Amino acid sequence: MDWTLAQRAHKMNPSVIREILKVTERPGIISLAGGLPSPKTFPVEVFAEACAKVLRDDGRAALQYAASEGLPALREQVAAMLPWPVDPAQILITTGSQQGLDLVAKVLIDPGSRVLVETPTYLGALQAFTPMEPLIEGVASDDEGPVLQDLRHALGVADDPADAPPAPDRRRLLRLDLDPGHDFPRFMYLLPNFQNPTGRSMSEARRAALSAEAQRLGLPIVEDNPYGDLWFDNPPPAPLTARHPQGCVYLGSFSKVLAPGLRLGFVVAPAALYPKLLQAKQAADLHTPSFNQRVVAEVLKNGFLERHVPTIRALYRAQRDAMLASLDHEMQGLGVSWNRPDGGMFLWVRLPEGMSAIELLPRAVDKGVAFVPGAAFYADHADLRTLRLSFVTATAEQIQAGVAALAQAVREQQDAAR
Amino acid sequence: MDWTLAQRAHKMNPSVIREILKVTERPGIISLAGGLPSPKTFPVEVFAEACAKVLRDDGRAALQYAASEGLPALREQVAAMLPWPVDPAQILITTGSQQGLDLVAKVLIDPGSRVLVETPTYLGALQAFTPMEPLIEGVASDDEGPVLQDLRHALGVADDPADAPPAPDRRRLLRLDLDPGHDFPRFMYLLPNFQNPTGRSMSEARRAALSAEAQRLGLPIVEDNPYGDLWFDNPPPAPLTARHPQGCVYLGSFSKVLAPGLRLGFVVAPAALYPKLLQAKQAADLHTPSFNQRVVAEVLKNGFLERHVPTIRALYRAQRDAMLASLDHEMQGLGVSWNRPDGGMFLWVRLPEGMSAIELLPRAVDKGVAFVPGAAFYADHADLRTLRLSFVTATAEQIQAGVAALAQAVREQQDAAR
Known part of the structure; x- marks a missing residue:
């Protein structure tokens, strides 16, 4: 059977990054990748x-x-x-x-x-x-x-x-x-x-x-x-x-x-x-x-919402603080930089020159942590050194362990490149 | 402010019929127009x-x-x-x-x-x-x-x-x-x-x-x-x-x-x-x-569903029967024809030659009943004599009164055309 697709259908392709991320869904991986709000905040x-x-x-x-x-x-x-x-x-x-x-x-x-x-x-x-x-x-x-x-x-x-x-x-x-x-x-x-x-x-x-x-x-x-x-x-x-x-x-x-x-x-x-x-x-x-x-x-x-949203803010702020503290501690001397958001769910990391977040991902997953390579978010001219970390889905303890694993992956990737 | 719309947006126009139907939403009108399932059937x-x-x-x-x-x-x-x-x-x-x-x-x-x-x-x-x-x-x-x-x-x-x-x-x-x-x-x-x-x-x-x-x-x-x-x-x-x-x-x-x-x-x-x-x-x-x-x-x-759907079937069949009985009784001698559906929610009516369902609608609404002119449902070459009646939203009593009012509107429209 020969279906003729619309032109636009040929432009709708699964993102390479999404395919990569499928491997990150296996049990035991600490995901700093997802954009999922913390289910703790849902007023069931x-x-x-x-x-x-x-x-x-x-x-x-x-x-x-x-x-x-x-x-x-x-x-x-x-x-x-x-x-x-x-x-x-x-x-x-x-x-x-x-x-x-x-x-x-x-x-x-x-x-x-x-x-x-x-x-x-x-x-x-x-x-x-x-x-x-x-x-x-x-x-x-x-x-x-x-x-x-x-x-x-x-x-x-x-x-x-x-x-x-x-x-x-x-x-x-x-x-x-x-x-x-x-x-x-x-x-x-x-x-x-x-x-x-x-x-x-x-x-x-x-x-x-x-x-x-x-x-x-x-x-x-x-x-x-x-x-x-x-x-x-x-x-x-x-x-x-x-x-x-x-x-x-x-x-x-x-x-x-x-x-x-x-x-x-x-x-x-x-x-x-x-x-x-x-x-x-x-x-x-x-x-x-x-x-x-x-x-x-x-x-x-x-x-x-006036009573509920402040509880979400407090939780996410604490988790952002946990992530920033872990990054400050774990990434010392690795040439990695990141921003310090005043709200929301995400934080943006930049790897040292010459390193690709896409190439880093499989090694990070081996260490038990997942992130989204920043390349997924560019309309053109992607900065391959960038990656996105979510600080809301994982707990503070998981964030700490995940950032430590990520730092280890960066270290090994740098060693491998030498 | 000068927004440039996509070409396709110019093709998305409110249907004339929908505009006409707005007048049918006023209180007291028996609507045989809507495609709404009977709320009695919702298993709340x-x-x-x-x-x-x-x-x-x-x-x-x-x-x-x-x-x-x-x-x-x-x-x-x-x-x-x-x-x-x-x-x-x-x-x-x-x-x-x-x-x-x-x-x-x-x-x-x-x-x-x-x-x-x-x-x-x-x-x-x-x-x-x-x-x-x-x-x-x-x-x-x-x-x-x-x-x-x-x-x-x-x-x-x-x-x-x-x-x-x-x-x-x-x-x-x-x-x-x-x-x-x-x-x-x-x-x-x-x-x-x-x-x-x-x-x-x-x-x-x-x-x-x-x-x-x-x-x-x-x-x-x-x-x-x-x-x-x-x-x-x-x-x-x-x-x-x-x-x-x-x-x-x-x-x-x-x-x-x-x-x-x-x-x-x-x-x-x-x-x-x-x-x-x-x-x-x-x-x-x-x-x-x-x-x-x-x-x-x-x-x-x-x-x-095996227990629930038969109750919907029984209700809708009774209401279809009420509509067919009313049509058989009220439309005698008016030159109006209709089909006898074996299921679903709708029935299709054809007015006598020379009569338009769009022109009939305001008179029907004056008499207290609404329907959808069939022209709304044609991609091209609409048959202006057709109209759609729903037998599921209104009760059997409303259907009877609505069909009587519709027949009266047809009669007056015929008289007016003479």
Whole structure:
């Protein structure tokens, strides 16, 4: 039988890294690789009570088809949670924020459309965008976020804003002799808070500058914020969307503050995009499970997250501290560097010159520890020396043992190369 | 702010019919329009027990991220339910069977690809396929299903099989001078059991002939079967997929036999397609809610469906009988015709010559009853005289009053036209 696949299907390939990671799933391996929240943080009892209440109070409605936009009560709760004024009519409930990425890709990406991303960027976003066949370009990024000079370079504009006319003239100028809609990037995808994979956050200064530049040049922004509530000492600066709601799509999730197994996320979209995202949503799965929406709406009542999220922050901070202490202790003299994230779930490590994280992985697995090679997270020009460590899934004791094993693997790899 | 939309977004438009139907949602209207299962059939108590058990036994796992393929136990249960030998490795759990349609579209449809459908066909499938920009063509269909002569015409082959060489030569011949992959249809979409919208089922003879023809010509089939378990007197003939598993993708759903609000469906895919559908699934929403999968796996234990589904059949049969009795009584002398479905949720009505169901709708709503004009369900060349009635959402008493109001609206419309 001879099936003819769509062109886009040929571009959907299993990542080499995912194949490598399969070996890390064998029992006994300490995984610092996964992006799984700590199951200790899941409020199982609270969910059990909410399930019982929802089914008791209005079980038949909870199990029936529902509106594609999402449950009105949940949309109101989401709007009220956000740190800028949002009309519930702008909220679209999605089946996890991964679906938000899929819908954005369908509505904004033509084959060959340019899409800008940070360097490195979230792998799941690359996977969601790829089926719509964009050209994805990494913008050089430092510890504070994307480098504006490189962003301007990608947009083909003068580096000194004073040299350039203000938008929208600039944008029109830029696009005058171009195939309309194909050469100016459709959007830039950003994950400003405790980014996956690096754990870094965009500084207030960089947010302000990037937001101003995006407004000046008419560059739409897709802002993904699954980790923003997981801050350890101070909340992150205001989202980019709060600074220019009409120019941004914002994606949020309950996966990291409640539980991922419910697949509940949301999109905040400007009026220019909402109807199209809604139509794409309806075509994709009709609506997000109504039962799950009602259960979460029930859980959220009476400020549950305000009591619950601080317990997640405290746990993850302690585990980050354990990982940093282990790295400080175990990696001495090995030429390995890493950052010190202020929240989230991940930390970013760079191996010494000449060493490849992909090559290191099998040796680390032999020693009993797994990580994700950083190459998985680059749209282009991967830095092969980088790797991602999660400090949330493993316990503090496992983290200590895992980092010690990783240091041993680095040492042996260095010895082998001599 | 100037967002550039993808070409496909311009093709995603709210259906005119859906806009018309909004007026039918006002209180007091008897809706024979909706495709909602009767909420009386939802086993609320059983779900409540299953939710409690799943959260008590292994709540943390039920709330964690999970594999994109779906819960192994549920995949085994689904494979065991199907009336032909299926390896659980072929099963992909989806967020409703609507998502199955979305994934099939992504993997099989390029812009301009031909897709064949029955006449009329399921509106949700048209909505799922449209974003991938196919050319959708209706194949003429009678009470037994698609007419083979018209199918052969669509494929450009001789009407008498004896005149044509066997596949694969025939298919190669057909495609030799064509843009490869673009002119031979990517697949035919079929809903053989108690079809939405018509309620009709494909006869055994038509299934056998269509399956043989599809195999002979190498035409892939996408078989959608949400209603197959809702038979009233006798189970339907074997699925098309059972006759040629390598040439078919099969979509199933728990929405009509348990509850739609959980959004649980599945795809059975041949090895040639499974990996691509899986990658598309991962990109679309990572996985279907793990909690919902575990709850349904718990509900399905010990043969629950074998006890539960007969109660749905009995209810829907009684309501179909009520609708047929009302139609027989109320429509006398009006020149209206309708079919007598053997299962499912819908019945198909044809108005007398010169009358339009779209024009009739406002008058019917004034009389207090709503239906869906059949035009919504045609890929092309809509029969404006047709309309769909659901006999499952309203009670038998409401059905009686609704059909009487509909007959009155037809009578007044006829009088007005004189």
